[in-house]
Amino acid sequence: MSSLWNQKESEEYFKLKKSYFRLNCRNLPHHPFKGRKHLNDWFKSVTCVADLNSTIANQINGITIAVQRYEYVNLYQTMTDFYNVFLIMILFQIPPDTINILYIDGHPAGTLDVTWQRLFGKIYRAGRMANETKFAKMIWNIQSYNCPLQNCNLRYVPYLERFRDFFLFQHEITNAKVLNCSKLSVTIIWRRDYVAHPRNPSGVIQRKIKNEDEFLESVTKLLRGHEIKAIQLDTLSMAKQLELVSETDILVGMHGAGLSHTLFLPKHGGLIELFPAYHKQWTSHFHAMTKWRRLHYVSWKNEDPRNEYPNKKTYIPTTIAISQTKKMVEKLCPQKLVYDP
Incomplete structure (x- = not known):
């Protein structure tokens, strides 16, 4: 390369x-x-x-x-x-x-x-x-x-569930995840610098979470007893990525190509999408995917410039990590007490 x-x-x-x-x-x-x-x-x-x-x-x-x-x-x-x-x-x-x-x-x-x-x-x-x-x-x-x-303005895109099944089947994944509010699966995607192609030899990418450990800890404490995972997806094979996402109830991450995995979430799943202050608001690809598939969606955009740091890192306050997770949990499990109030 x-x-x-x-x-x-x-x-x-x-x-x-x-x-x-x-x-x-x-x-x-x-x-x-x-x-x-x-x-x-x-x-x-x-x-x-x-x-x-x-x-x-x-x-x-x-x-x-x-x-x-x-x-x-x-x-x-x-x-x-x-x-x-x-x-x-x-x-x-x-x-x-x-x-x-x-x-x-x-x-x-x-x-x-x-x-x-x-x-x-x-x-x-x-x-x-x-x-x-x-x-x-x-x-x-x-x-x-x-x-x-x-075309994010489309009200309907055909064959998305069939596309999901085809994609998983070709990777030998045939699971049928069922929502269990007593044991939710949450996957947090980390965006980290890496060299993806020759036009970016520095490997620096945008929209990274500065306080990864703090973010993970706050979600883990909120959802004690549930399954919380955090990973840089591009370190896994596609088959492993699909296996992980197809078993995920709630997918969390900064806006980026990895959120394309919204297409492979279970039919009851939800996406929490995070944006830095400098991000253009008109890019709603992944929100559209949740609408087309009738999934749940929650988003947050940083409006405080003090949360933006060098090397394209954004500090996500723990209050935001907790509040956005609560919003999503209440969408998935409105009748269940999933976490300590």
Whole structure:
């Protein structure tokens, strides 16, 4: 990775020449895509041929979904790609293990590559194909920024529970967590500095909790006898992350891509989302996920500049940790005495 330090993302996208894609057709349809999208560039590279050469040495059978990835190591952004491919899978009724994925980008290897392999069939990289390749059937994936998950104003997003079941099943997780107010499971996600991709060699990330130990202690004391866990999720494999979250009643964390796991909480679960003072208020991706899945939601945004510290750390007062946890517990278990009043 060090050889790619500070490489611009724009250098990792292909500029397709005419005839990069060739189809058996007489005439191409009119320009089908509105707005500025990579699909427009792909379409400009398509040419019609009377008969594709059947002697092409490289031939890939089955259905291949072509994907151009953006922010390829960001869990939220990649989740939109996963969901888009899932929608195509549902629409065309394709078994996931038979779906070929073709990356039409030049991104280096990333931590989420393993998840692509776990969810679908074979993975191909266009940049590593030295010879002409004939695909029996190809579908261009929806651009990630046009994914329904990106539109927080939607009242409904289809197949989310089915997407959850599919994602867990492909990772061999089939649990059916039942709410037990006498033994709640709370998972607190820590955001800590780490190097995720070559464009951030310093590894410094935003929206971290300064007083992690104090925060954890206050929640643990409030919910004595319940199961409280705190962890940096990106240190675990995706399978372990999913196993943990699928058994979690209450997920707690600063706004960030890790909260994409809201999609995999049990159907009764809830999310407590925390924001620093400098965060833009219009980003409501995870709140929207809770609405679509009919989960519970509580949030807090720091309004006191004295709680903001260097290195993008925010001090969360213990009174806030306790009050927000109480709010969520009362949503999940309104008829139960879960903690000492």
